Amino acid sequence: MSSFALFAASRAPLISMGRLDVLIIVIYFVVVLGIGFYLKKYVSTGDDFFMAGRKMTAWIAGLSFISANLSSLETMGWSAMAYQYGMLGAHAYWSGAIPAILFLAIVMMPFYYICRTHSVPGYLKLRYGTSTSSLAGISFAMLTILVSGASMFAMAKILHLLLGWNMNVSIWVASLTVALYVSLGGLVSAVFNEVLQYFLIWFGSLLIPILGLIDAGGWSGMVEKIQRNVPVIHPTVAAANFTSLWRNLGSFEANPMGIDWFGIIFGLGLAVGFGYWCTDFLQVQRVIVAKDLRSAQNGTIIGAVLKMLVPIIVTLPGLLGLAVLVHSDGSPMVLVSEADPRANITHHTYNDVLPLLMGKYLGPGLLGLGVTAMIAGFMSGMAGNASAFATVWTYDVYRTLIRRNASDEHYLWMGRWCSLVGILMSVGTAYALFYFSNILEFLLVLIFFFIVPLFGVVILGMLWKRATPTGAFVGFLTAIIVSMSMWFFVHTFPEGHRPHPSVSLDSGAVARVEKTGEGDAEVIQRLIVESGTVRTVNVPVEAGGVSRTSGETTLAETLALPSSVIENGRSAEVRLLAPDVVLADTNQPDKFGLEGVPVTLAPGVRLVASDVVQKFNPAEFNTAHTKYIARSEKAKPVAVNLYSAAWTLLICVTVIVGVSLFTEPKPESELHNLVIGLTPIPDAGPCPWYKDPRLWATLVLIALVALNWIFW
Amino acid sequence: MPDEEQIPIWFFIGGILVVYGVLILGWGIYELISPPPPEARVALYELRADIWWGAVMIAFGSFYCLRFRPGRGSAASASSSESTGAAQP
Numbered sequence: 001m002s003s004f005a006l007f008a009a010s011r012a013p014l015i016s017m018g019r020l021d022v023l024i025i026v027i028y029f030v031v032v033l034g035i036g037f038y039l040k041k042y043v044s045t046g047d048d049f050f051m052a053g054r055k056m057t058a059w060i061a062g063l064s065f066i067s068a069n070l071s072s073l074e075t076m077g078w079s080a081m082a083y084q085y086g087m088l089g090a091h092a093y094w095s096g097a098i099p100a101i102l103f104l105a106i107v108m109m110p111f112y113y114i115c116r117t118h119s120v121p122g123y124l125k126l127r128y129g130t131s132t133s134s135l136a137g138i139s140f141a142m143l144t145i146l147v148s149g150a151s152m153f154a155m156a157k158i159l160h161l162l163l164g165w166n167m168n169v170s171i172w173v174a175s176l177t178v179a180l181y182v183s184l185g186g187l188v189s190a191v192f193n194e195v196l197q198y199f200l201i202w203f204g205s206l207l208i209p210i211l212g213l214i215d216a217g218g219w220s221g222m223v224e225k226i227q228r229n230v231p232v233i234h235p236t237v238a239a240a241n242f243t244s245l246w247r248n249l250g251s252f253e254a255n256p257m258g259i260d261w262f263g264i265i266f267g268l269g270l271a272v273g274f275g276y277w278c279t280d281f282l283q284v285q286r287v288i289v290a291k292d293l294r295s296a297q298n299g300t301i302i303g304a305v306l307k308m309l310v311p312i313i314v315t316l317p318g319l320l321g322l323a324v325l326v327h328s329d330g331s332p333m334v335l336v337s338e339a340d341p342r343a344n345i346t347h348h349t350y351n352d353v354l355p356l357l358m359g360k361y362l363g364p365g366l367l368g369l370g371v372t373a374m375i376a377g378f379m380s381g382m383a384g385n386a387s388a389f390a391t392v393w394t395y396d397v398y399r400t401l402i403r404r405n406a407s408d409e410h411y412l413w414m415g416r417w418c419s420l421v422g423i424l425m426s427v428g429t430a431y432a433l434f435y436f437s438n439i440l441e442f443l444l445v446l447i448f449f450f451i452v453p454l455f456g457v458v459i460l461g462m463l464w465k466r467a468t469p470t471g472a473f474v475g476f477l478t479a480i481i482v483s484m485s486m487w488f489f490v491h492t493f494p495e496g497h498r499p500h501p502s503v504s505l506d507s508g509a510v511a512r513v514e515k516t517g518e519g520d521a522e523v524i525q526r527l528i529v530e531s532g533t534v535r536t537v538n539v540p541v542e543a544g545g546v547s548r549t550s551g552e553t554t555l556a557e558t559l560a561l562p563s564s565v566i567e568n569g570r571s572a573e574v575r576l577l578a579p580d581v582v583l584a585d586t587n588q589p590d591k592f593g594l595e596g597v598p599v600t601l602a603p604g605v606r607l608v609a610s611d612v613v614q615k616f617n618p619a620e621f622n623t624a625h626t627k628y629i630a631r632s633e634k635a636k637p638v639a640v641n642l643y644s645a646a647w648t649l650l651i652c653v654t655v656i657v658g659v660s661l662f663t664e665p666k667p668e669s670e671l672h673n674l675v676i677g678l679t680p681i682p683d684a685g686p687c688p689w690y691k692d693p694r695l696w697a698t699l700v701l702i703a704l705v706a707l708n709w710i711f712w
Numbered sequence: 713m714p715d716e717e718q719i720p721i722w723f724f725i726g727g728i729l730v731v732y733g734v735l736i737l738g739w740g741i742y743e744l745i746s747p748p749p750p751e752a753r754v755a756l757y758e759l760r761a762d763i764w765w766g767a768v769m770i771a772f773g774s775f776y777c778l779r780f781r782p783g784r785g786s787a788a789s790a791s792s793s794e795s796t797g798a799a800q801p
Contacts, residue, residue: 031727031728035724196721196728207761211761362761363757364739364743365762365766366765
């Protein structure tokens with residue numbers, strides 16, 4: 001019988017800030033609002049509002065391009081990934097982004113730029129016609145709202161957990177600020193704040209890896225500490241190398257991500273990477289508004305260099321979390337996933353790794369700067385989505401389908417109101433997530449699968465003049481349906497899925513704890529519930545001489561619940577969740593999240609037992625089905641999603657090619673400036689060698705190969 | 713758009729970095745004079761990260777403020793725009 005150590009879990013916020021920190025945050029809000037009001041006078045036409053006047057220079061385009069992606073969900077999320085998966089987390093940057101960004105710069109940018117489109121759906125309209133463009137436009141407009149709302153909800157939740165801030169206040173203050181500055185300054189304002197945010201993120205985050213490496217004794221000291229701590233933190237993959245990029249990718253079971261090299265290269269590198277970086281309009285909008293094609297290409301390449309550096313403030317802190325986050329007795333602090341019963345009760349989660357390091361190393365002022373960077377990241381994510389929504393809705397839905405020939409002033413007015421309405425709809429989404437919080441993860445997966453087919457449609461449109469409007473529409477729709485079908489397939493359980501056996505105590509239950517040890521070494525041996533309501537799921541209960549798993553009763557005599565249950569021939573430890581109980585001995589509130597601890601219920605306790613069998617569970621993967629998608633039963637969720645993306649792209653391209661061969665293509669006269677071979681690249685004038693995009697793209701590629709070699 | 717020259721974004725960035733740098737450096741110096749109790753100190757407190765990081769921010773921000781200050785002249789601005797993309801988005 002085993003039980004987890006009960007670590008002291010404070011009810012206080014994770015980070016405590018002083019007046020100086022609050023002042024730094026207030027200054028940030030004043031500055032972004034001031035910039036919004038200042039820029040309003042420079043925005044007088046639709047082109048100014050939606051396309052920043054097409055005057056952005058390479059550096060601003062590149063910074064904005066990367067900044068639009070470098071949100072706080074990204075910095076916190078990928079630090080968490082690095083803590084969970086080690087160096088494999090850096091693949092999101094070095095395999096999943098850089099090759100795709102370089103491809104965008106050199107191959108795709110000329111088409112986007114020369115056709116003078118305002119958006120990716122705008123390109124699709126020119127290349128294929130209204131049907132494909134409208135499908136992309138409407139889907140994209142909806143997704144921007146949902147993503148913006150998700151970002152808002154995540155920000156409010158994180159600020160509440162970290163700082164104890166009221167979630168309603170966080171949502172409304174942030175959203176009203178964003179609504180104001182985006183509706184005033186449009187894309188210019190969003191871009192200004194993205195560039196500002198980029199600097200704040202680096203100045204607010206770079207100290208953590210610097211101080212962390214000093215603390216760990218340099219890189220070699222960190223690696224040594226990781227090797228020592230991993231068997232305690234990640235016992236199921238104790239033998240894995242957490243500091244290498246490729247060495248562990250020979251098989252699914254040899255690495256903590258449960259993936260192989262094929263999934264990384266074709267799923268992450270090709271399908272997801274190229275889909276996201278080459279066709280997600282939020283990203284592409286930032287560089288197609290550059291002042292000329294060379295600036296657009298060089299801006300994109302600058303973005304690639306900046307992206308290549310991001311692991312310093314994202315992956316490295318995650319690795320440092322494995323090395324330097326320790327308890328007072330020197331034992332490693334174990335962070336757990338959000339799905340773990342101990343999460344946010346007795347243990348911090350993977351997502352807390354960056355805030356924990358901030359709290360450890362950053363004093364007054366620096367902490368405020370770090371939190372400001374986090375808030376700026378969230379707000380610029382919202383602003384990016386709001387400005388993209390305004391553009392796509394006004395140009396690709398409203399002007400295409402509702403009102404074709406209105407004046408420029410009318411579209412500018414529509415854009416300003418769309419920004420406000422978009423933010424208000426995002427607030428609605430954020431509040432919906434209060435009640436359906438696990439929608440967030442499914443939403444992200446759906447976006448994932450929407451963007452990948454879009455890449456198939458766009459790339460064939462650019463590279464193959466025979467691709468037809470019918471082929472594109474059928475291929476796009478088929479790929480979206482197939483990707484969603486795959487998602488349903490891997491979460492479906494025809495034989496029935498029984499959730500893990502668990503016991504939970506309702507709020508206000510009174511319990512007594514028998515424990516051994518003190519402080520960090522404290523271990524709960526038994527929990528005795530004296531009063532209140534206890535709910536069990538899939539735990540056999542012996543009451544009144546009868547064994548059953550469901551029913552409701554008030555106990556007349558003492559009842560002992562098992563600490564483990566046999567499920568499908570295997571022993572499963574019962575999870576105990578007590579998020580808000582009162583300790584009988586001290587009359588103080590407390591909370592636990594444990595596994596495998598015997599629980600005794602006293603007479604008078606109300607017992608609600610349930611026996612649950614599910615045919616569909618979006619949080620669980622059916623390994624009998626995942627092996628058909630990801631080639632192995634050992635594949636973990638990340639691998640299944642990446643393999644699904646690769647299949648989606650393959651199906652999309654196959655259907656477009658197949659249907660196009662039997663349908664009528666557009667005449668060549670309508671494809672000028674849209675397809676390779678029919679798009680003359682305009683002469684941008686004499687170009688010194690050091691401004692040639694191909695030279696810089698080659699150098700970045702060489703640096704990328706070197707990084708992969710170094711961290712092989 | 714009005715003809716009036718738009719203040720470069722780099723000036724705003726420089727400005728906010730200088731303000732933050734001054735606040736962080738100032739607090740670091742205050743703690744040098746009046747150190748907090750040991751239990752209130754962060755890890756590696758003895759490295760005085762706030763002092764040198766605040767100084768780095770001031771130096772970085774000052775460079776941007778001076779280089780891209782408003783009214784530096786349209787010729788200088790145009791030239792900096794060509795070389796660094798600074799004039800306006």
